[in-house]
Amino acid sequence: MRCEVVAIGTELLLGQILDTNSAWIGEHLAAAGIDAHFQTKVGDNQARMVQALRIALSRSEAVIVCGGLGPTQDDITREAIAEVMNVPLERDQAVVARIRSMFEARGRTMSENNKRQADVPRGAVVIPQTRGTAPGLICPVGKKVVYAVPGVPYEMQDMLERAVLPDLTARAGTRSTIVSRVLRTWGLAESALAELVGPRLDALDAAGSNPTIAFLASGIEGIKVRVTAKAEDRDAALGLLEAEEAELRAILGSYVFGVDDDTMETAVGVLLEEQCLTLGLAESMTGGLVASRLVNVAGSSAWFRGSVVSYASEVKFDVLGVPEGPVVCEEAAAAMAEGARKVLGADVGLSVTGVAGPAEQDGQPVGTAYFGIALDDDTQVVHARLFGDRERIRQYAAISLLDALRRRLLARA
Amino acid sequence: MRCEVVAIGTELLLGQILDTNSAWIGEHLAAAGIDAHFQTKVGDNQARMVQALRIALSRSEAVIVCGGLGPTQDDITREAIAEVMNVPLERDQAVVARIRSMFEARGRTMSENNKRQADVPRGAVVIPQTRGTAPGLICPVGKKVVYAVPGVPYEMQDMLERAVLPDLTARAGTRSTIVSRVLRTWGLAESALAELVGPRLDALDAAGSNPTIAFLASGIEGIKVRVTAKAEDRDAALGLLEAEEAELRAILGSYVFGVDDDTMETAVGVLLEEQCLTLGLAESMTGGLVASRLVNVAGSSAWFRGSVVSYASEVKFDVLGVPEGPVVCEEAAAAMAEGARKVLGADVGLSVTGVAGPAEQDGQPVGTAYFGIALDDDTQVVHARLFGDRERIRQYAAISLLDALRRRLLARA
Numbered sequence: 001m002r003c004e005v006v007a008i009g010t011e012l013l014l015g016q017i018l019d020t021n022s023a024w025i026g027e028h029l030a031a032a033g034i035d036a037h038f039q040t041k042v043g044d045n046q047a048r049m050v051q052a053l054r055i056a057l058s059r060s061e062a063v064i065v066c067g068g069l070g071p072t073q074d075d076i077t078r079e080a081i082a083e084v085m086n087v088p089l090e091r092d093q094a095v096v097a098r099i100r101s102m103f104e105a106r107g108r109t110m111s112e113n114n115k116r117q118a119d120v121p122r123g124a125v126v127i128p129q130t131r132g133t134a135p136g137l138i139c140p141v142g143k144k145v146v147y148a149v150p151g152v153p154y155e156m157q158d159m160l161e162r163a164v165l166p167d168l169t170a171r172a173g174t175r176s177t178i179v180s181r182v183l184r185t186w187g188l189a190e191s192a193l194a195e196l197v198g199p200r201l202d203a204l205d206a207a208g209s210n211p212t213i214a215f216l217a218s219g220i221e222g223i224k225v226r227v228t229a230k231a232e233d234r235d236a237a238l239g240l241l242e243a244e245e246a247e248l249r250a251i252l253g254s255y256v257f258g259v260d261d262d263t264m265e266t267a268v269g270v271l272l273e274e275q276c277l278t279l280g281l282a283e284s285m286t287g288g289l290v291a292s293r294l295v296n297v298a299g300s301s302a303w304f305r306g307s308v309v310s311y312a313s314e315v316k317f318d319v320l321g322v323p324e325g326p327v328v329c330e331e332a333a334a335a336m337a338e339g340a341r342k343v344l345g346a347d348v349g350l351s352v353t354g355v356a357g358p359a360e361q362d363g364q365p366v367g368t369a370y371f372g373i374a375l376d377d378d379t380q381v382v383h384a385r386l387f388g389d390r391e392r393i394r395q396y397a398a399i400s401l402l403d404a405l406r407r408r409l410l411a412r413a
Numbered sequence: 414m415r416c417e418v419v420a421i422g423t424e425l426l427l428g429q430i431l432d433t434n435s436a437w438i439g440e441h442l443a444a445a446g447i448d449a450h451f452q453t454k455v456g457d458n459q460a461r462m463v464q465a466l467r468i469a470l471s472r473s474e475a476v477i478v479c480g481g482l483g484p485t486q487d488d489i490t491r492e493a494i495a496e497v498m499n500v501p502l503e504r505d506q507a508v509v510a511r512i513r514s515m516f517e518a519r520g521r522t523m524s525e526n527n528k529r530q531a532d533v534p535r536g537a538v539v540i541p542q543t544r545g546t547a548p549g550l551i552c553p554v555g556k557k558v559v560y561a562v563p564g565v566p567y568e569m570q571d572m573l574e575r576a577v578l579p580d581l582t583a584r585a586g587t588r589s590t591i592v593s594r595v596l597r598t599w600g601l602a603e604s605a606l607a608e609l610v611g612p613r614l615d616a617l618d619a620a621g622s623n624p625t626i627a628f629l630a631s632g633i634e635g636i637k638v639r640v641t642a643k644a645e646d647r648d649a650a651l652g653l654l655e656a657e658e659a660e661l662r663a664i665l666g667s668y669v670f671g672v673d674d675d676t677m678e679t680a681v682g683v684l685l686e687e688q689c690l691t692l693g694l695a696e697s698m699t700g701g702l703v704a705s706r707l708v709n710v711a712g713s714s715a716w717f718r719g720s721v722v723s724y725a726s727e728v729k730f731d732v733l734g735v736p737e738g739p740v741v742c743e744e745a746a747a748a749m750a751e752g753a754r755k756v757l758g759a760d761v762g763l764s765v766t767g768v769a770g771p772a773e774q775d776g777q778p779v780g781t782a783y784f785g786i787a788l789d790d791d792t793q794v795v796h797a798r799l800f801g802d803r804e805r806i807r808q809y810a811a812i813s814l815l816d817a818l819r820r821r822l823l824a825r826a
Contacts, residue, residue: 011629013449014593015440016639020431022454027428036426037461039454041435044627048450055468071604072628073614106800111604131801152630154805216429281722283701287708291701291722296804298771300724306732307722309694309704315719315757319732344728391709 001172002035002060006052008067008077009151010043021066021156028160032169033178033230034062044068049080053146057084061144062168064160067151069134071113077148081139082121084146089119095126099133127163131155138167145171179237180228182216183248184258186403190215190223196251197225211244220395221263225252254410257403264402265293271409272303272348277375279405280344281307282320282336282351284327285369289398290352305344310336316353319343326362328353330370330381337372337379349374352401357390369397371404380408414585415448415473419465421480421490422564423456434479434569441573445582446589446643447475457481462493466559470497474557475581477573480564482547484526490561494552495534497559502532508539512546540576544568551580558584592650593641595629596661597671599816603628603636609664610638624657633808634676638665667823670816677815678706684822685716685761690788692818693757694720695733695749695764697740698782702811703765718757723749729766732756739775741766743783743794750785750792762787765814767799769806782810784817793821 005022012019022039029036037060042052049068056063068077082089095118103110117134120126127136127147132155137148147167149159185193193215201213211229225248229240249256257267272279283290291307294300308319316322320339322332333353341349354369355361371382382404386396418435425432435452442449450473455465462481469476481490495502508531516523530547533539540549540560545568550561560580562572598606606628607614614626624642638661642653662669670680685692696703704720707713721732729735733752735745746766754762767782768774784795795817799809 010627011639012436013439013452014443014641015436015438016593016595017629018431018433018436023425023428023431025428026426030427037456037458038465039426041452043450045450051472052451059464070628070630072607074627107798108602111602111608113604113607214429286705288696288701288704288720288722291696291724292699292705292807295700295722295724295769295807298803304724306724306728307701307720308732309701309720309722311704311708311714311717311719312757318758319719319721319756343732344725345731394705394708 001062001168002037003029003062003064003168004036004056004060005039006049006056006063006065007039007041007151008044008049008065009041010045012041013043021151021153024153024157025064025066025160028165029168031178031180031228032165034168034172044074044076046076046080046083049077050083053080053084057141057144057146062147062171063145064147064149064164066149066156069117069136069148069150071111071117071133075116078116078119078121078137081124081137081146081148085121085123085139085141087122090122091115092118092120092126095120095135098128098135102129102133127159129155131158136163138163177232177234177237178228178230179234179241180226181241181245182260183225183227183245183252183256184222184262185225185252185255186222186257186264186399187255188223193223193225193252193255197248200247200251211240213244213248220392220399222399254407257406263293263297264399264406265297268402268406268409269294269297269300269303271406271413273299275409275413277347278303278305278345279348279350280305280340280346282316282340282349282372283307283309284311284316284336284352285354285356286352286394286398286401287311289394290350290401293398293402305346308340308343328355328362328364328368328370330383333370333372333381334374334379337374341374347375348405349379350401350405352397354386354393354397356393356397367393369393369400371401373405373408375408375412414475414581415450416442416475416477416581417449417469417473418452419462419469419476419478420452420454420564421457421462421478422454423458425454426456434564434566437566437570438477438479438573441578442581443591443593445578446591447581447585457487457489459489459493459496462490463496466493466497470554470557470559475560475584476558477560477562477577479562479569482530482549482561482563484524484530484546488529491529491532491534491550494537494550494559494561498534498536498552498554500535503535504528505531505533505539508533508548511541511548515542515546540572542568544571549576551576589643589645590647590650591641591643592647592654593639594654594658595673596638596640596658596665596669597635597675598638598665598668599635599670599677599812600668601636603630606636606638606665606668610661613660613664624653626657626661633805633812635670635812667820670819676706676710677812677819678710681815681819681822682707682710682713682716684819684826686712688822688826690760691716691718691758692761692763693718693753693759695729695753695762695785696720696722697724697729697749697764697766698769699765699807699811699814700724702807703763703814706811706815718759721753721756741768741775741777741781741783743796746783746785746794747787747792748785750787754787760788761818763814763818765810767806767810769810770803780806782806782813784814786818786821788821788825
């Protein structure tokens with residue numbers, strides 16, 4: 001089974017927005033064992049969309065078209081697919097009613113334009129929309145199929161997982177199942193990781209490359225180690241996967257902070273919950289970033305008290321009780337952590353102060369960071385040197401701070 | 414003159430790396446007035462690369478192939494182009510010497526593999542490499558042309574600017590320049606925006622569609638309105654663009670919060686700076702998100718004091734002085750804003766409290782939000798109802814809160 005992706009939008013060709021959808025879809029097709037040999041981007045022009053669809057259908061059994069399902073006049077994916085299918089568009093009144101009720105639920109009135117989103121090529125099946133107003137479409141073309149999904153990533157991803165991938169794998173009738181799992185690591189460069197895992201890679205290669213291992217550099221989120229296993233059924237594939245995960249964990253130890261959708265903040269949350277500790281933050285250089293990551297963890301209200309984002313030095317002195325003087329140093333980080341613990345009424349006080357740039361501060365170079373952890377009767381400070389631009393330094397500081405807490409909690413357990 | 418981009422690499426199809434090169438090239442082709450109607454991604458497979466090149470050449474006068482010029486066995490762009498040209502590859506000894514000297518300058522020895530990078534299809538012209546070991550190629554195919562450039566962005570960009578774009582514009586002969594600008598809007602659905610702008614769109618269509626207008630839904634960041642103008646030179650194109658921006662601003666008023674790279678937080682920052690006001694936050698449901706956006710604004714330390722992320726109710730009571738009782742209501746939002754102003758020593762206190770979900774709170778449904786603004790002698794509270802999952806509600810709350818402050822500051826000016 002081969003499936004191509006056709007991404008629609010003149011703004012993609014003009015480089016005004018980046019086509020992240022095709023990459024996301026490509027990753028998920030690969031994980032489902034479906035071959036993807038070509039991806040195409042084409043503008044909001046019906047003749048060229050039709051041409052791109054015909055070429056894709058000539059060499060693959062399925063095509064996923066992404067974008068051009070909005071309510072405006074330049075959203076013409078429906079028209080292009082109907083032309084390829086050689087059928088008329090028909091307005092689906094049930095879909096109109098659904099769009100109208102979505103608007104009404106938000107206290108708004110559906111505009112006339114939105115009714116276009118209910119146009120369906122004759123013979124196509126609607127994928128009900130749950131996140132936006134545009135439904136998706138499953139459009140048979142002879143024995144082949146075109147799927148249309150919205151270009152908004154959040155709507156597209158939902159429809160891919162809920163409707164398109166299940167339909168594709170059913171059509172593929174694949175006998176073998178591919179499963180994969182990602183080990184999330186933090187604290188090792190890709191080359192160092194590759195050296196550690198090298199002998200294991202060689203052993204897998206020699207034994208027939210199942211499972212396979214790949215490294216995915218994810219920038220500020222560390223290096224991902226993806227394990228992919230193939231077997232006749234899901235249980236057998238999962239068995240291979242789990243055995244390989246155990247091998248890799250034995251090699252990588254606490255560099256692994258989670259799997260798949262785990263994040264550094266979910267890892268920290270689990271440890272806090274296990275140890276019945278509440279957390280309060282004092283953030284300077286990260287400016288609220290650490291707090292905003294922690295509140296995204298489901299159930300964080302059980303252990304997260306809050307954060308004092310002390311961007312101005314006076315807020316550090318007046319609210320957190322940091323002694324007046326330099327604020328980028330070990331002493332300030334310790335006082336911030338203790339201040340946060342006290343002011344926010346938490347068991348653990350966690351602080352970060354440093355220099356995100358562009359200029360140095362308190363005689364400390366850009367990239368300097370101090371992480372304070374006030375826990376039990378012991379306040380510890382970790383010093384780090386981070387690299388990159390302002391935004392990158394902040395992001396690195398946030399995850400490094402959480403990693404410092406994770407390691408302290410692991411040692412305490 | 415039409416030019417397509419073909420990006421080479423199985424890792425692009427698998428979504429392991431994002432194809433940022435095609436977007437960059439598309440942007441630069443548009444700026445040079447060259448039409449780009451299609452972009453294709455294809456894996457490291459010679460037959461499929463040849464097929465993609467032939468299709469691109471069948472509909473455009475020029476093709477830029479990006480990637481697959483490295484030294485390893487899966488770098489086969491040279492072979493694929495030679496097949497399309499129907500000529501042999503010939504090793505260029507001058508290029509070999511240049512690669513060897515690049516290695517020697519780094520104190521390393523050239524490997525045998527690297528000599529493959531000196532293979533040139535007969536009849537092609539070499540684009541000398543200055544940043545990496547791979548040279549680029551200008552390959553005539555009948556009256557058309559294929560350019561090959563490396564996939565490393567930094568090497569690709571250099572060759573595009575130095576050799577490919579000048580060659581392309583010389584071939585194009587007549588030059589026209591395309592410029593575009595994006596108006597950032599907040600507060601209108603795409604369909605409502607389309608209805609407001611509809612008459613203007615019709616007028617432009619009737620007058621020959623220059624400039625053109627397109628809407629780009631950007632999810633949580635509002636709707637972008639892109640204006641694109643074409644003229645013989647840059648000044649004339651910019652003149653058209655500015656006249657159209659004025660037309661649209663007259664229609665859209667304060668729904669427009671900025672242009673191009675402006676964000677809601679930079680818009681707020683400009684207003685605070687103009688009015689010589691400092692800002693302190695009290696964030697509940699957004700959990701630090703608003704603060705972390707504000708500190709990303711260059712120069713925000715001049716007006717941003719900090720934030721009390723009062724996630725636990727006790728933090729609202731103890732730190733911000735909110736009266737004990739329900740915390741998702743108008744009164745709590747007002748008290749939080751006043752508390753933030755006082756505790757953080759700011760001129761403006763800005764607060765947000767609400768229900769991000771998954772469960773309702775204080776009898777209020779998921780999506781409820783109250784925004785408090787304490788400024789001058791007047792504390793005002795705005796009530797909003799937001800939609801989506803937890804993360805989306807938080808993101809909407811953050812930008813809506815900043816928009817509420819922007820409108821208050823605009824009214825005050």
